[in-house]
Amino acid sequence: MTKTDADTPLHLQPYGPGPRAAEKIFETARDLFYREGIRAVGVDEIVSKAGVTKPSLYRSFKSKDDLVAAVLREVEEGFWDRFRSAEDAFPGDPRAQMIAYFEGLAARSVGDDYRGCALSNAAVEYPDRQHVGRMVSQAHKEQLRERLRAKAVEMGASDPKVLGDVLLLLIEGVFTSSQMFDGDDKPAMASVGAVKALIAAYCP
Amino acid sequence: MTKTDADTPLHLQPYGPGPRAAEKIFETARDLFYREGIRAVGVDEIVSKAGVTKPSLYRSFKSKDDLVAAVLREVEEGFWDRFRSAEDAFPGDPRAQMIAYFEGLAARSVGDDYRGCALSNAAVEYPDRQHVGRMVSQAHKEQLRERLRAKAVEMGASDPKVLGDVLLLLIEGVFTSSQMFDGDDKPAMASVGAVKALIAAYCP
DNA sequence: CAAGATCCGTACCGATCGGTTACATTTTCC
DNA sequence: GGAAAATGTAACCGATCGGTACGGATCTTG
Numbered sequence: 001m002t003k004t005d006a007d008t009p010l011h012l013q014p015y016g017p018g019p020r021a022a023e024k025i026f027e028t029a030r031d032l033f034y035r036e037g038i039r040a041v042g043v044d045e046i047v048s049k050a051g052v053t054k055p056s057l058y059r060s061f062k063s064k065d066d067l068v069a070a071v072l073r074e075v076e077e078g079f080w081d082r083f084r085s086a087e088d089a090f091p092g093d094p095r096a097q098m099i100a101y102f103e104g105l106a107a108r109s110v111g112d113d114y115r116g117c118a119l120s121n122a123a124v125e126y127p128d129r130q131h132v133g134r135m136v137s138q139a140h141k142e143q144l145r146e147r148l149r150a151k152a153v154e155m156g157a158s159d160p161k162v163l164g165d166v167l168l169l170l171i172e173g174v175f176t177s178s179q180m181f182d183g184d185d186k187p188a189m190a191s192v193g194a195v196k197a198l199i200a201a202y203c204p
Numbered sequence: 205m206t207k208t209d210a211d212t213p214l215h216l217q218p219y220g221p222g223p224r225a226a227e228k229i230f231e232t233a234r235d236l237f238y239r240e241g242i243r244a245v246g247v248d249e250i251v252s253k254a255g256v257t258k259p260s261l262y263r264s265f266k267s268k269d270d271l272v273a274a275v276l277r278e279v280e281e282g283f284w285d286r287f288r289s290a291e292d293a294f295p296g297d298p299r300a301q302m303i304a305y306f307e308g309l310a311a312r313s314v315g316d317d318y319r320g321c322a323l324s325n326a327a328v329e330y331p332d333r334q335h336v337g338r339m340v341s342q343a344h345k346e347q348l349r350e351r352l353r354a355k356a357v358e359m360g361a362s363d364p365k366v367l368g369d370v371l372l373l374l375i376e377g378v379f380t381s382s383q384m385f386d387g388d389d390k391p392a393m394a395s396v397g398a399v400k401a402l403i404a405a406y407c408p
Numbered sequence: 409c410a411a412g413a414t415c416c417g418t419a420c421c422g423a424t425c426g427g428t429t430a431c432a433t434t435t436t437c438c
Numbered sequence: 439g440g441a442a443a444a445t446g447t448a449a450c451c452g453a454t455c456g457g458t459a460c461g462g463a464t465c466t467t468g
Contacts, residue, residue: 021444021446036331040331042424043425043427044424053448054426054428055445056444056445056446058427058428059445063427064426116328121328123383123384124241125243125329127239129386137384141381141385162394163394166395168381168391169373169378169392169395170374171377172377173372173373173375175380176324176376177345177372179327180324181342187370187372190366191373193370194402198401200405201401201402202401224415225415246456247456257418258458259416259417259458262456262457263415267456268457
């Protein structure tokens with residue numbers, strides 16, 4: 001069962017084949033952090049579930065926080081991939097782009113394993129502005145805010161800053177609320193209609 | 205500096221003067237949990253900052269989780285107090301009630317010490333459905349959802365369930381987003397206008 | 409004041425936290 | 439095959455985690 005090195009996106013393969021343990025650690029940590037929370041998961045649990053040992057973790061990551069930062073940065077990439085995917089589906093139509101994003105978001109939010117946005121959750125777990133997990137999350141949210149405001153400009157909103165912030169409120173609302181209700185009947189389903197109504201209200 | 209027992213709302217004073225240590229522990233834990241997160245705060249830090257000792261904590265609370273549950277229940281009381289306050293300000297006018305609530309929420313969300321809803325944060329910190337902190341938070345959110353849907357009925361919404369869920373999305377969006385941006389220019393400020401537009405859109 | 413109830417602190421417990429050491433073993437590539 | 443790189447083994451570290459046994463201090467009440 002020797003896996004090759006180029007079939008999955010790896011984050012650090014310095015020379016030649018690159019480490020296989022680092023990849024398993026990274027993916028295991030990403031899943032555990034999302035499912036159980038970052039603070040709730042210890043390094044021992046990570047290496048145990050990854051089938052590796054602790055020194056392997058600290059050979060690839062300087063500290064647990066360093067691993068946390070790496071995971072959150074990949075989460076951020078995944079977010080922008082989905083966001084751009086909605087954009088690419090409707091070129092030149094920012095309104096349809098946002099509706100498409102909310103439709104995808106609402107679809108993803110149903111399902112018992114959904115736990116909202118890992119970046120928002122990390123910001124909740126790390127209130128300290130100096131913590132790297134907090135910094136990555138906060139920087140991402142500021143980028144998102146600007147991007148949504150730019151979208152509102154494209155839509156010709158009368159007050160694009162406000163409409164952008166409203167969209168952000170709605171997105172974060174879906175993130176947080178979706179992990180607090182079981183089953184398929186989640187408030188997130190109402191977000192698609194809400195974004196349509198809001199865009200209509202803010203774009204004359 | 206012997207404080208009396210009736211000047212502040214106490215939660216357990218079995219006989220006579222009641223314990224003074226339990227009150228300090230409770231208030232200290234409430235503040236620390238909110239500021240730094242629940243998992244980030246150990247019992248040693250609580251008793252240390254409260255100026256008492258650890259056995260005093262475990263004489264009044266069966267465990268840390270028991271203290272967490274007690275704190276979250278008081279937080280829930282505080283939420284409903286603010287919610288009813290907005291209701292009482294505009295009797296018989298559910299639309300004005302909700303606008304008033306969002307105005308108060310937006311006003312509270314500015315300020316560097318604001319960290320959103322402690323119950324929502326607790327749900328993020330405790331994904332395990334069996335954990336008492338999670339159970340208290342989730343039960344509260346379900347009550348809130350029903351209450352908002354009932355408000356939408358009062359407003360004469362065409363689809364009250366959807367409008368109620370939209371209001372919930374907006375509230376949670378304010379909670380989460382307000383702790384991810386510094387300064388006074390927060391997305392929460394846009395929530396008041398958004399709720400007006402949404403109510404108008406969903407109530408013919 | 410003394411007795412008894414009530415409250416509280418000192419010291420300690422095993423377990424786990426994030427992190428490290430030195431060395432043996434395996435894997436990869438030429 | 440042999441050197442180099444990657445991983446495993448096993449033990450260990452100080453600090454902190456949530457939680458407790460036990461005795462001393464304090465307060466109310468006769």
